[in-house]
Amino acid sequence: MTEDIFPESDDDGCEPFRSIAAHVHCSEDDVFAAFAGLPVPEWITPTHLQSVRAATQRWNEAARHARNLQHTLMRLTDHERVQLRVAGAVTVEQIAHLQSVLDGDAKNLNEWLTSQPRAGRENIAAAAVAEGIRRLFRRRRKRITFGQHPEGGPSTEFGRAVEFSIGAFGVLADWRRPAQKAKEKQDDIQGRLMSIHMAAINRTKG
Structure with missing residues (x-):
C-alpha cells in the first residue's frame, strides 16, 4: 500500500552503480x-523522509x-447492526479488518523511519554516497x-568521485562536507590501524 512512496525503478535500479563504475574505471x-x-540514497533524502513521515x-x-x-458501531444494538448489513453497509468486522490493515501499514512505515540514520543538519543521503565511495x-x-x-570544484580524484556519485543517485547536495567527513573517517581508521601495528612491534621488541 506504499508503492507511491517506494516506487519501483523505471529500469533495473542499477544505473547509478554502472555510472559510478564507468567514472571510477x-x-x-x-x-x-x-x-x-x-541505506538506499534515494530513500533517505530529506524530501523522501518527509514524504514517508507525512504518509505515516x-x-x-x-x-x-x-x-x-x-x-461507535459496537454501541448499536444487534438489530441495528443487522439492518446495516441488510442495507449493504460495511460490517463491524470489516471495519475492524480495515483498522488492523491501517495500523499495520502505519507501524511498518514508522519502523522503517526509526531504522534510518538520524539526519540532524547533515544530508544523510549524500553522506551514505560518500561512505560508499570511501x-x-x-x-x-x-x-x-x-x-x-x-x-x-573538487581537486582530488576522491572528491570528484563523490561529487559525481551524489549526482548519479539524484541526490541534491553539495559534495564538500560528505567528502571531507569520509576522508576524516578514513584518516581515523588509518590512525587506529597504525597504533595497533606499532603496539605489535613494541610487544615484539619487548
Missing part, C-alpha cells in the same frame, strides 16, 4: 560491494478514525584525499 560488482549494507501520519489518522467508527577507494587502494579548487 572499475567493475559494477566493485561498486555494488562497496555500497552493500548502506495519514495512515495513523485513518486507523484512528476506523477505530473510533468500530467503537569503501570503493579503500578496496581499490586508491588515495582518499580532500581538496578544493579556488572556484569551488
